Amino acid sequence: MQASVSGESHAKIILMGEHSVVYGEPAIALPLPSVATVATLTRGGVGKRLTSRYFQGPIEELPTSMTGVLKLLNALTDRFSPDDNWELTIESDLPAERGMGSSAATAIAIIRAFFAAYHEELSHAQLLEWADIEEEVTHRSPSGLDAATVSSSTPLWYVKGQTGQAIDMELSATLVIADTGIKGATKEAIAAVKEQLTTNPAQTKARFAHMGHLVEETKVALATDDITRLGTAMDECQQDLVALGVSSPALDHLVAVAKQNGARGAKLTGGGRGGCMIALTATAMGARRLAAVLKENGATATWIQPLKGDH
Secondary structure, eight states: OOOOEEEEEEEEEEEEOTTGGGGTOOEEEEEEEEEEEEEEEEEOSSSEEEEOSSOEEEGGGOOGGGHHHHHHHHHHHHHHOTTOOEEEEEEEOSOTTSSSOHHHHHHHHHHHHHHHHTTOOOOHHHHHHHHHHHHHHHHSSOOSHHHHHHTOSSOEEEOTTSOOEEOOOOOOOEEEEEEOSSOOOHHHHHHHHHHHHHHSHHHHHHHHHHHHHHHHHHHHHHHHTOHHHHHHHHHHHHHHHHHTTOOOHHHHHHHHHHHHTTOSEEEEESSOSSSEEEEEESSHHHHHHHHHHHHHTTOSEEEEEESSSOO
16 A cells, blocks of 8 residues: 545636636636635555545445546546556535536546655646546536636636636735535526527627626736726626626626625626625625625525735
8 A cells, every 4th residue: 555645726706707618718717726626546446446535435436526636536546547546535615517617626636645745746738638638528518717716726717729818916905705505507598699690700809808808907907906997897708707607696696796895896707597606895894795795695605715915
């Protein structure tokens, strides 16, 4: 029996550009290092076993909801040693299906654990290629944004098919992330957007272009400490996302509550149709107050993310 070896990753949120990023527009995503996932691999034992909050047992008995994980585990097993036995334990603070990158974070942590256990070097490009094995199953046509951000320590400017680029963050503000308690329906949301693109291509493409412009505005706002500019961009982006049919009554409710209680901007984050929303506040104290109000109005969990330093 060998010593256990761990791989780590963390949550992410999309600050601006969800859905339009799939169609070539840029997006900005933020890593959330305090919301972590750890995969621990122990070689030896009997068979190949996984222990997690969703499943415990031999990997061949994994439920269909974890098909992406199974495909990744089989590929890693083939790559390293098909005859080895091992126990893989996954511990995660991330809520699943909430637009916080849970599946990508799980994949990244697993990959890092395997490469570390077999003492092999792993470049960031290789890491993202391996993560695609799982993400292609879970998200059909993934933009790659989730895997890039849950494996990054800095905010990323991301365009599909390109390497994410770190961007300047000079904004003194705080984000509140609030969970509706409803699983996001990413596949259904993606399908709804594709349907709009088919039935109303001109208007839908114009909306994508507008969302791309809002990402540019966000980049400037982050670099120049312009909270008003960012808040306005967030509000306008939410209007676009509602029009694309990817919001939900629960998301709309929390966005409205946030705006009524001092948020400078508010929008859904991630695939939509459930999941999480984000709200922008000028101070950490304001964020704590708003988080409490959101919980009183239906949010099942909240997280607070300072955007720069202490304030």
